Amino acid sequence: MPRKIILDVDTGSDDAVAIMSAILSPDVQLEALCSVAGNKEIEYTTENTLRVVQLLKADVPVYRGAKYPLVKFLCPDRLPEDEHLEVVHDGKVVQMHSDYLDIPEAKIKEQPISAAEFYVKYLREAKEPVTLVAVGPLTNLALAFRIDPTIVKNIEEIVIMGGGYNITNCTPTAEFNIWYDPEAAEIVINSGAKVTLVPLDATHAACITLDDCKRFRALNTVAGKFIAELCEQRIIVHNATQPLDVPDAAAVHDALCIAYLIDPTVLKDVRHVHCNVGFRDFCEGQTILDMRYFTEPANCWFAFDGDRFKFADILCDLAAKSEPLAE
């Protein structure tokens, strides 16, 4: 039986790969997509999400989510994100996430209720537990838990792309999704659901290479071509700003969460730990793990490593299921 999931995205380049993976996988039943502000403003992340659904001709409802984090922007003393370096390649500016994905403008429309309202309604009425996969800031889920904490009874697991132990990205202590809405992350991690964190330690280890992109392109499918384009774009930016141990490679963070649902062994060194989220000063957005012998009771599963070979094979297998490219 395919696993029912709801995917929460701030579509962006790696979110798009996660959405395509979820749509194409026979092991996953994508019940809905919820957009949230993060990589880009909500107008862009919602439009980009609709564009990916349209590209794969999928029948998946999209719910527009939160325009702002819970409280962060109310506090003038919050740390600003480090400036993004401008990357120029072959005379063109290349971003990790462009404003709009380079696929046709969406003609399909979002649903009439907000993501938080949808979560509460869906989870109150669910006849069986569902897995929530959050690959952007956790604002929507936190709002839903604040409206009705009992929805946790119908959540099988919350898989979060977020956090970092030895690796960070947007500040010296934080990963972007957690940093963008730290209070939301703390609420969700302590919601009482089974929480699995897929942090930068895992996503950087399970990186995708230019050779993998050649495999995706050789499939001659719609998803194979688009996934290769998105990963090649990310490799250019990684090489310039966050070079990985593996040359000419990129983390495709969000799609690793879907790969985990298909084959959990794609995550390695997964430990049950206690995590709190830093709210202030230099630890704002930090996933603070208690690694002492006598620790706080564990509240999440944290993957300290990932398998790049298994991940590339999973993406290749999924991309092959996509529609052939028009001649």
Ligand code: RIB
């Ligand atoms: O830090 C990486 C995460 O931030 C990914 O989910 C990426 O899409 C951005 O949202």
Ligand code: CA
């Ligand atoms: Ca994301």
